[in-house]
Amino acid sequence: MSERGLSRPRRVIGGASDAATEWVFAAGWSITKRLPERAAYSAFEQAADALWRKRGGGIVQFERNLARVHPDADASDLRELSRLGMRSYLRYWCDAFRLPTWSPERVTRSFEMDRCELMDDAMASESGALMVVNHGGNWDTAGAWGCLRYGGLTTVAERLKPEGLYERFVAYRESLGMEILPTGEPDIIRVLARRLKEGRLVPLMGDRDIGRNGVAVDLFGEPASLPAGPAILALLTGSPLLPVGLWYEGTQARGRVFDPVPIPSTGTREEQITAITQGVARAFEVTIREHATDWHMMQPVWLADLDPSRLRAREANSGDGASPAPSAADGPAA
Numbered sequence: 001m002s003e004r005g006l007s008r009p010r011r012v013i014g015g016a017s018d019a020a021t022e023w024v025f026a027a028g029w030s031i032t033k034r035l036p037e038r039a040a041y042s043a044f045e046q047a048a049d050a051l052w053r054k055r056g057g058g059i060v061q062f063e064r065n066l067a068r069v070h071p072d073a074d075a076s077d078l079r080e081l082s083r084l085g086m087r088s089y090l091r092y093w094c095d096a097f098r099l100p101t102w103s104p105e106r107v108t109r110s111f112e113m114d115r116c117e118l119m120d121d122a123m124a125s126e127s128g129a130l131m132v133v134n135h136g137g138n139w140d141t142a143g144a145w146g147c148l149r150y151g152g153l154t155t156v157a158e159r160l161k162p163e164g165l166y167e168r169f170v171a172y173r174e175s176l177g178m179e180i181l182p183t184g185e186p187d188i189i190r191v192l193a194r195r196l197k198e199g200r201l202v203p204l205m206g207d208r209d210i211g212r213n214g215v216a217v218d219l220f221g222e223p224a225s226l227p228a229g230p231a232i233l234a235l236l237t238g239s240p241l242l243p244v245g246l247w248y249e250g251t252q253a254r255g256r257v258f259d260p261v262p263i264p265s266t267g268t269r270e271e272q273i274t275a276i277t278q279g280v281a282r283a284f285e286v287t288i289r290e291h292a293t294d295w296h297m298m299q300p301v302w303l304a305d306l307d308p309s310r311l312r313a314r315e316a317n318s319g320d321g322a323s324p325a326p327s328a329a330d331g332p333a334a
Contacts, residue, residue: 033100041091043094044093045087048089051090052083062297088294095140100172110141111141111254113256119257123201125240127239128195128197130196131202132243133205135208136245136291138246142253143203147178150201152178155179155181156204158183179195192233208301209226213228217274231274243257
């Protein structure tokens with residue numbers, strides 16, 4: 001359901017040309033699918049430890065984020081949390097590379113959704129459902145599970161560079177039954193609204209403001225910027241908006257559906273969007289607090305961590321009257 005981990009592919013391998021970047025990812029994908037399962041996961045765990053020891057910018061930001069989730073943790077605690085977090089993050093990568101070889105039975109066996117009856121009820125109402133997820137656990141497996149259970153889904157993906165890499169991942173996700181809409185399309189809100197009115201499942205990432213035009217909400221007691229797109233779609237369509245927290249439990253990918261976020265009937269449009277997005281944040285806090293090492297968030301989320309140019313862009317976008325785009329189904333890079 002996402003381009004998670006691939007939104008900044010050059011940062012993963014370090015400044016290579018587009019052709020080299022695409023080749024490395026294609027080779028890694030091909031090799032990982034063919035390795036014995038135990039050997040593949042062991043190799044990715046070793047790679048996670050090596051990346052963690054380098055303590056690059058992504059790891060430093062990850063530890064800043066973790067410090068908000070667990071304010072009582074000292075520096076040693078945060079280092080251990082980030083080490084486990086990198087292992088979880090690289091486990092996602094291994095899962096993602098191997099997922100095309102999994103049978104429908106293996107997909108169903110590999111993902112378990114608590115309280116999925118709430119999602120079932122929303123889909124049965126024929127109004128479609130907005131599934132707003134955090135960057136946790138394995139949302140590709142969750143997306144494949146959703147396709148099998150609900151007959152496909154429609155989501156958004158950040159257009160990557162190089163283009164060939166983006167096309168590979170779109171083709172891969174389309175093979176699982178997903179309709180992928182690239183960010184930057186002028187009618188993307190209308191298309192998503194139409195899919196919801198057709199009774200489709202529309203999963204969107206809800207904990208990273210890629211477009212720099214998100215909503216300031218309280219997250220773990222501090223102002224953070226979250227995307228406004230899910231709230232805008234809920235207001236436009238009346239479709240239920242269900243936050244979903246994702247994590248790993250051992251080798252099992254897990255998820256939990258939270259109660260639908262109430263849609264305010266009073267207040268200005270901006271106040272309604274903020275109230276809905278705050279409801280999403282409150283649900284995410286539960287899962288992130290309980291499974292912090294499975295929250296693969298290595299970019300700034302809180303306003304205090306945003307660089308001045310991004311803050312200026314955010315302020316400019318918030319005052320131009322434009323409708324924020326939904327969050328791309330993307331993800332962090334180490």
